[in-house]
Amino acid sequence: MALFTGELQRALAAPGCPLCRLVRHQEEAWIWHTLYEFTGDPGVRSRLDASYGLCHEHAHLLRRVLTGHRLLGGSGVARIYETVVLRYSEQLAALQGAGGRLKQWLGSERQQLAKLELKGCPLCLSSQQAERGAVFFLLEALQKEGQLWRPRLKSSEGLCNPHLLLTLEDNQAHEDPELRQFLIQDQLERLAELQGRLYQLQRKQRYDVYEQISEEEACSWQEAIWRFTGMQYEKLLWQVGPESDVGA
Numbered sequence: 001m002a003l004f005t006g007e008l009q010r011a012l013a014a015p016g017c018p019l020c021r022l023v024r025h026q027e028e029a030w031i032w033h034t035l036y037e038f039t040g041d042p043g044v045r046s047r048l049d050a051s052y053g054l055c056h057e058h059a060h061l062l063r064r065v066l067t068g069h070r071l072l073g074g075s076g077v078a079r080i081y082e083t084v085v086l087r088y089s090e091q092l093a094a095l096q097g098a099g100g101r102l103k104q105w106l107g108s109e110r111q112q113l114a115k116l117e118l119k120g121c122p123l124c125l126s127s128q129q130a131e132r133g134a135v136f137f138l139l140e141a142l143q144k145e146g147q148l149w150r151p152r153l154k155s156s157e158g159l160c161n162p163h164l165l166l167t168l169e170d171n172q173a174h175e176d177p178e179l180r181q182f183l184i185q186d187q188l189e190r191l192a193e194l195q196g197r198l199y200q201l202q203r204k205q206r207y208d209v210y211e212q213i214s215e216e217e218a219c220s221w222q223e224a225i226w227r228f229t230g231m232q233y234e235k236l237l238w239q240v241g242p243e244s245d246v247g248a
């Protein structure tokens, strides 16, 4: 809990949605620990075999984590994908062998092809759990130590709309009308400011207006993108241990 309090405080002080940051932080940590310690773990391996490895987004994050950490080599990923390739090939070969009797022996072709789909990414699952945990701790902090955490949220860049929705859907916010009101009001103020900056950026770019565009106005279109869809990070956030969070 103490560790998480520190992480939450750092995430609130960093740019963009703090919940997006906490989730991404956890995803990088999961990849690092899995590659460093668990590529031989039967439970982890069977889940990765079943899902044919990681989903598109997480597989490419894994690639970036691997190239960003000199302690990790490609052999851990090779170990994971060696059995994934084998399992996929077996399923694909079963399709070939079934030929015209596919429907009779193996059910409909659609069902058989569905066995080749990449689904159930273990990091997606872990990420969803981390997200629910982060929402829970944020709401608990805002509820039980509001005097401390509400100003911290207010002075942060605030939540993205998808994470706002997740917090409002959570039982803690649902059962506390005052907290719910605080979250909605905070977001409404941010959206009103964003709307103003979006308007000013367009107005000041007109050829007949000679007013300086502020930095916040220049970035307003980028804020609109992350505010409505969540953050994307160009840099890695997690380096070998939580203490070395680079706050990209």
Ligand SMILES: [Zn+2]
Binding pocket: 017, 018, 019, 020, 021, 159, 160, 161, 162, 163, 230, 231
């Ligand atoms: Zn977010």
Ligand SMILES: [Zn+2]
Binding pocket: 054, 055, 056, 057, 058, 121, 122, 123, 124, 125
């Ligand atoms: Zn995934």
